[in-house]
Amino acid sequence: MKALVIEGPDIVEVKDVEEPKVGPQDVLIKVKMVGIHPQDYYMTKDLTVQGHKIHPIPHIPGEEIAGVVERVGDQVKSLKKGDRVIVYHRIHDGTCDMCILGNEQLCRNGGRFGINANGGLAEYIAVPEKNVIKISEDISWEIAASLPASALTPYHALNKAGLKAGEYLAVFGASGNTGMFAIQLGKIFGGIVIAVSRKDRPWLKEFGVDYLVNLDTVEEEVKEITKGKMVDVVIDSVGSATWNKSLKIVSTLGRWVTFGALTGGEFKEEPMQVFPIYLYRFERTLIGVRGGKKSELHTLVNLANKLKVKIWKKFKLDEAPKALEAVVSPERDGRVFVEVT
Structure with a gap:
C-alpha cells in the first residue's frame, strides 16, 4: 500500500x-x-x-x-x-x-x-x-x-469549563482547526461567542460568532462588549504568544482553558507567570485539557450534522x-x- x-x-x-x-x-x-x-x-x-x-x-x-x-x-x-x-x-x-x-x-x-x-x-x-x-x-x-481531535478537544474543554447558556465565551485562534469548532460548539452550549483573531476572518460570522475582535485590542473590545464584566470562559489553544492577553479578559468566577500550545509553553520554555492573587481574589480557575473522552466523541457523532x-x-x-x-x-x-x- x-x-x-x-x-x-x-x-x-x-x-x-x-x-x-x-x-x-x-x-x-x-x-x-x-x-x-x-x-x-x-x-x-x-x-x-x-x-x-x-x-x-x-x-x-x-x-x-x-x-x-x-x-x-x-x-x-x-x-x-x-x-x-x-x-x-x-x-x-x-x-x-x-x-x-x-x-x-x-x-x-x-x-x-x-x-x-x-x-x-x-x-x-x-x-x-x-x-x-x-x-x-x-x-x-x-x-x-x-471530529476525533479538532472538534473533540474543544468539546471536552467546554465540558470541563462548564460553559452555561448566556455566558460569554472567548476563543483565541478562532479560525484554526480547533477554534472553528470551539465557536460552533460554544453556540450549541448557549454561549455568547467572541472570536479573537489576529487576521480578519469575516467567514467566522457564518459559524455563529456573535462578536469578532482583533487580538491587538482584545482587552478593550471585550470590556466594551461585556460592559466591564469580562469573559466567563476563555479557550486559548494558541500558546504562550497569547496567554498574557487571554488571561486579562477572564471575569470573576471565570474559567481559562488551554490545550495544544502551538506557539510555545512546553517544559523547556519560560513558564507562564500567574500571581496567586489573580486566582484567589476573583476565584478564577485555570484548566488544562488533553484531547477528549471516547464517550464525548460518540456524542459529537450525534451532533455532526450541526457542524461545518x-x-x-x-x-x-x-x-x-x-x-x-x-x-x-x-x-x-x-x-x-x-x-x-
Missing part, C-alpha cells in the same frame, strides 16, 4: 509499505480522509511532538482518520465490512484507573495513533475495535475527519508532503485535508 513515511529529520516521502496486519480484535480501515495538523509538519523536523519521540521510525503520521471498514478480526462483533467509521486516536489499555474512570485520553500507558503508533496517512490502517466508531451516511468525510468546516485545501495522498507544508503556511485560511481514496 502507499503511505506518507517519515524516514528521518526532513526525510519525508510517499512510498510503498507493507499493509498492516489485522489481529483478532483489530479492524482494517480503508482510509478516505485525514485531517492535517501543524504537529504533522513539525514532527518531520526533529521527530518529536510535545517532547515525545514519534514511534516507530520509519513513521506514518496522521491522527484524524475517517474511512470504511475493509476487514475485521475474528473476535470483532460491532463492525463489518463497508461500515463508515472514524478512529478515536487515543491509544488506551482500558484497564488503568484513568480508563476505568472514562478518561481514556489520560491513560497511564497510552499514546496517540500518528505519534506513538503509525497513523492514517496511508491507504489502510489497522486499529483495535475499541477505537473505531461508526458514523452515518449523511456525515461528510471532511466533518468526519475533524471551512476547507482551505485538499490534497491527494501522493501530494501529502505538500499538505504538511500547507498546514503551516501563513496564508492558511481553513482546514487542510488529505483525501486518500
Whole structure:
C-alpha cells in the first residue's frame, strides 16, 4: 500500500509499505480522509511532538482518520465490512484507573495513533475495535475527519469549563482547526461567542460568532462588549504568544482553558507567570485539557450534522508532503485535508 513515511529529520516521502496486519480484535480501515495538523509538519523536523519521540521510525503520521471498514478480526462483533467509521486516536489499555474512570485520553500507558503508533496517512490502517466508531451516511468525510481531535478537544474543554447558556465565551485562534469548532460548539452550549483573531476572518460570522475582535485590542473590545464584566470562559489553544492577553479578559468566577500550545509553553520554555492573587481574589480557575473522552466523541457523532468546516485545501495522498507544508503556511485560511481514496 502507499503511505506518507517519515524516514528521518526532513526525510519525508510517499512510498510503498507493507499493509498492516489485522489481529483478532483489530479492524482494517480503508482510509478516505485525514485531517492535517501543524504537529504533522513539525514532527518531520526533529521527530518529536510535545517532547515525545514519534514511534516507530520509519513513521506514518496522521491522527484524524475517517474511512470504511475493509476487514475485521475474528473476535470483532460491532463492525463489518463497508461500515463508515472514524478512529478515536487515543491509544488506551482500558484497564488503568484513568480508563476505568472514562478518561481514556489520560491513560497511564497510552499514546496517540500518528505519534506513538503509525497513523492514517496511508491507504489502510489497522486499529483495535475499541477505537473505531461508526458514523452515518449523511456525515461528510471532511466533518468526519475533524471530529476525533479538532472538534473533540474543544468539546471536552467546554465540558470541563462548564460553559452555561448566556455566558460569554472567548476563543483565541478562532479560525484554526480547533477554534472553528470551539465557536460552533460554544453556540450549541448557549454561549455568547467572541472570536479573537489576529487576521480578519469575516467567514467566522457564518459559524455563529456573535462578536469578532482583533487580538491587538482584545482587552478593550471585550470590556466594551461585556460592559466591564469580562469573559466567563476563555479557550486559548494558541500558546504562550497569547496567554498574557487571554488571561486579562477572564471575569470573576471565570474559567481559562488551554490545550495544544502551538506557539510555545512546553517544559523547556519560560513558564507562564500567574500571581496567586489573580486566582484567589476573583476565584478564577485555570484548566488544562488533553484531547477528549471516547464517550464525548460518540456524542459529537450525534451532533455532526450541526457542524461545518471551512476547507482551505485538499490534497491527494501522493501530494501529502505538500499538505504538511500547507498546514503551516501563513496564508492558511481553513482546514487542510488529505483525501486518500
